[in-house]
Amino acid sequence: MLVKLQSIATYGLKPQLVDVEVNINKKGFPGFNIVGLANKSSLEAQERIKTAIQNSNLDFPTARITVNLAPADLPKEGSAFDLPIAIGIITATTELTPPPSSLFFGELSLDGTLRHTKGVFLLALLAKELGLKNIFVPRLAANEAAVIDNINVYPVHSLQDLVRHLNRSKVIQTLSHINPTTDISDLHPEFDFSEILGQLQAKRALEIAAAGSHNILLIGSPGAGKTMLSRALPGILPDLTEAESLEVTKIYSIAGLIPPGGSLVRLRPFQSPHHTASQVSLIGGSSIPHPGQVSLAHRGVLFLDEFPEFTRSCLEALRQPLEDGLVTISRASGSVTFPAQFMLVAAANPCPCGYLMDPKKDCHCTPHQIAYYQKKLSGPILDRIDLHLNVPSVDVNKLMVDQPRNDGADSSATIKARVISARHIQTKRFKNFKNLHTNSDMKNKHIKLFATLTPSANLLLKQAVNKYALSARTYFRLIKVARTIADLVSCPEIADTHIAEALQYRIRAND
């Protein structure tokens, strides 16, 4: 008796249809074999499936069971084939028939219930693309699929429930479509901008960075507030648009980072890996490529605290994603491209002791130590960062608890409103361009189209380029930042004041 069901395997971000063929030979010597380039977690399915079927009060046949996962040349990993194989075995030995045009997906627990399984969102996308009507997925992960319209999502709690559904004694209700725009989780960031005293220039720079999704480097003494400022940043970032949300959810679904019951990712990602992070964890990799931190920060923020402490190879590996907004990972099994359009926020000390530019404390480092420390950040990396910012330490007298708390600082909500209006201008500007969302995404050809400079701004820029010997890339990045500054005041043309402000974030002490 042969039964064919369908499921999916993913390679990178690409889901592919997999035929699960289950053959049961009652005359053969009892055994259970899975073929079709399955890795260890799929091969271990045998024991899970056998026990789950027995614990669901169903008969596990004493027969020779052969399972083929086709196409056989596609490497398959993960435990999502448990459900199709189990249903294949059950339908092959009973009079039940699997419904046509269906996909089955999910990992079985020993008691016969289905566990939360990663990749359900991609399954739903593929089902819609191929016009397959029904998908049977674990109940805990079903919300991921419910945002896709025109498919029937069956949230399956256990194997027994699904068997009852197939023999029509108790039908599983399909999940109703979840409108992707309604579900907004209201997670608050750790700090509000109004809680941070002083640091007006840093706040302004972060506002610009958020408005145009520009990369930013904060340099300052220990305790000046670099980390606090960066951690407050999510509070002023606009919420993800629907298109962005779908992109981010795809990556998170593959990485298995959507919590049970969760649906679309609506909050902008904020990833802050520790500086001991390995290159593979940062960029992505392993023999079957998985997304790294840069991809998990797609459309969001990658915050690298203690920037120079990251290994050199990690920092240099950031070059390609910073420039192209994607990472291509090549392994023997094939190459995969993950999107990685993130905003880099880096924080660093100016020297090993940290007090090089401090007005009050003395720096104890030798010139050699300082040179060595600063050399850790290579020119190409620094060149890709639009905004360079010194964060001076705050006068502690102003922070004393008996001081009035209000220095007229804007709250995160106020800043966020300005950022959103600047982003609206950008969305309108780039509406005819795919993959172009913010000013920082602009390539040189777009800059010619969208960044018109007033004559005085042009002159100022020319002088600056000659005086500071700016590189071609820096020149274009300066215009992008100036474009964002102009957008924050809804100015259609870039004026000399905007260029001047952009320049002060660009010129470093040793330039």
Add this chain to the structure above:
Amino acid sequence: MTKQKNFTKGRYGESLALQYLKSLGYQFIQSNFHTRYGEIDLIMIDKNKLIFIEVKYKSLNSPGTPEEMISPKKINQILRTAQSFLTKNPDLTKDYSSYRLDAICIVGNDIKHYQNISS
């Protein structure tokens, strides 16, 4: 349960299997052929084929099925032992060019015969 008791139970199963196979017209060659790798319970001839037979006996009240006890590892072990039997008996290999691995699983008095379990 002592080892001795297991041993006599196994021998009892083998005698049941032998009776059964003889009733099918199989011709007896040898029983309990063993090498350092393992043991073959029964070696018989069916028509023009040499048959190596693994016998598993379980009494009615003991847990599990005899089929579960024959793992792929066990099958490999028997195949290796079979190779060594074939090299030691060149006259048999001359007359019988092909061989097969069978299993006889007995629960109580119920005998199940599986042919060709190695493929």
